Amino acid sequence: MIHSLANRMASIFVLYGESSEENADIYAYACEAVIAFLINLLLGLIVALVFGRFFEGIVFILGFWLLRRYTGGYHAKTHFNCILAFSCILVSAMLFLSVATWLGFAEYLAVVVAGLALVGIISIAVKERVMRLSDVTSNLEVKLQGIWLAFGMFLFCIVDLYIISSQIGLSVALSMFSVFGSMAYAMVYKHFLTGGGEEL
Numbered sequence: 001m002i003h004s005l006a007n008r009m010a011s012i013f014v015l016y017g018e019s020s021e022e023n024a025d026i027y028a029y030a031c032e033a034v035i036a037f038l039i040n041l042l043l044g045l046i047v048a049l050v051f052g053r054f055f056e057g058i059v060f061i062l063g064f065w066l067l068r069r070y071t072g073g074y075h076a077k078t079h080f081n082c083i084l085a086f087s088c089i090l091v092s093a094m095l096f097l098s099v100a101t102w103l104g105f106a107e108y109l110a111v112v113v114a115g116l117a118l119v120g121i122i123s124i125a126v127k128e129r130v131m132r133l134s135d136v137t138s139n140l141e142v143k144l145q146g147i148w149l150a151f152g153m154f155l156f157c158i159v160d161l162y163i164i165s166s167q168i169g170l171s172v173a174l175s176m177f178s179v180f181g182s183m184a185y186a187m188v189y190k191h192f193l194t195g196g197g198e199e200l
Contacts, residue, residue, distance in 0.1 A: 036079040040086050047087065051094040056171040060093055063153065063175030070146030071121055073182030074189060089181075093174040100170060107161045110169035114157040117176035121150045124183045150176055 041061065048057020076082040100106040125143040153172050160169030 047090050059171040060175045063172050067179045074186035089178050106167045106170045110157045110173040113177050114154045114173035117180040118150050118154045120180040
């Protein structure tokens with residue numbers, strides 16, 4: 001459905017002279033990515049509203065997408081699988097956040113979860129760099145920027161624990177942990193399940 005809708009949009013661009021026939025595939029791919037992003041965002045906001053945690057949901061979504069942009073991670077083969085996976089991740093995060101808040105230790109748990117995620121993100125990024133030391137690419141440099149971003153998010157969780165006490169820190173920590181999980185799965189999938197296949 002997303003693919004056919006993106007092709008129609010690309011055809012409209014060609015029809016009205018915004019794109020040439022040669023670039024139609026590029027426009028279709030861009031439209032497909034935008035549509036999938038908007039669907040993910042809409043479903044994410046609906047999930048956050050259902051749990052009564054709209055602001056925490058926005059923080060999680062922004063943290064997840066921003067950090068994952070720099071660190072990378074597993075990419076599903078279809079947009080449907082991508083949307084399904086992200087929805088499951090967000091539902092799990094909102095459930096975890098709700099239980100931790102109800103039990104009264106969300107702020108303390110945020111630092112622990114963020115710390116584990118930070119160590120995991122650094123470990124995988126460094127491992128990727130060492131494994132490809134003879135072929136250092138800008139992609140690896142971007143992952144190093146992701147490490148700095150993750151470190152900043154970890155510091156926010158500490159500030160939230162001792163100063164702000166808003167419980168937003170746990171949303172940030174869960175977004176970090178979700179990205180770490182995506183990176184770990186991508187590494188396992190790439191190096192063990194596909195025998196060192198294409199970059200994920």
